[in-house]
Amino acid sequence: MNIVKKNPLNKLLMKNMELSLLASGDGTEVILHKLYAGARWAMAPADDWTALEHLTVMSGRLLMTSSAGEVVLGRGDSVNACPVKEHMIFTAETEVEFLYVTSQPQFHFYSNSVKDMMDLAIRVEEKDGYTSNHCDRIKELSMKLGKVMGMDSDELYIMNLAGFLHDVGKVKVPDEILKKPGKLTNEEYDIIKMHTVWGREILTETNNPDLIKAGEIVEQHHERFDGKGYPHQLNGGGIRTEAAIITVVDAFDAMTTDRVYRKGMTHDEAFEELARNKGTMFHPDVIDAFFSILKES
Ligand SMILES: [Fe+2]
Structure with a gap:
């Protein structure tokens, strides 16, 4: 068992977001994302990529743009894709925190x-x-x-x-x-x-x-x-x-x-x-x- 107390396994500070790797194992990663207002993030399809990707908004307002149009996600709202078939773009309307889980590791990719x-x-x-x-x-x-x-x-x-x-x-x-x-x-x-x-x-x-x-x-x-x-x-x-x-x-x-x-x-x-x-x-x-x-x- 591994208890994470404000000390993620790995943390990445980018210009307008912070990513904290909270757990990783057997190909699955759980990453806490903190986006500052105005920041953009995306889920993108890839060849040979069959992963489950899931996010749950914990706080703030997150605008999601996809082929279906735009929808604002708030606390408790979640998105699942398995696999991701199109680009989904997320824009933080306020400061936003969401948990992102993927069955194919990509923290290194960031x-x-x-x-x-x-x-x-x-x-x-x-x-x-x-x-x-x-x-x-x-x-x-x-x-x-x-x-x-x-x-x-x-x-x-x-x-x-x-x-x-x-x-x-x-x-x-x-x-x-x-x-x-x-x-x-x-x-x-x-x-x-x-x-x-x-x-x-x-x-x-x-x-x-x-x-x-x-x-x-x-x-x-x-x-x-x-x-x-x-x-x-x-x-x-x-x-x-x-x-x-x-x-x-x-x-x-x-x-x-x-x-x-x-x-x-x-x-x-x-x-x-x-x-x-x-x-x-x-x-x-x-x-x-x-x-x-x-x-x-
Ligand atoms: Fe140029």
């Missing part, structure tokens, strides 16, 4: 690829001169656009990862180029452009199926609707919608954020810039969706 990649993305964000939470903002806004554009929960989940990790390839760009205050030479700009391809490579190397899929989107986040982007000069329908969304959101955030070396534009100035580049740099449907969200808020 501590490896996804968390490592997220930590790497945050380091890149800082190195690139963003002052705060660029990756989080990209993720938030791209999720809203994805919902308006009718993506299902599986697509939203992968885009969520890609949105957070879009610039992870910049970890391979030398500091003296990334942080160069003056104009870049053509050769230096060519190296910066490689962050799209490097991002995909880094995510592919994790061997995590979701990160591999996200990598395909990451590679395309600087393509342009008119085919003048990089790295592959794809155009229009050749560009994944998820990537087209991240392009718009990334551009908007880059324009409106104060960087270490310059002040950001006002929102109105950035809106004009987005409208001006609709159909050339940006996918027109994504720009329309972007402005429809603004009208609602």
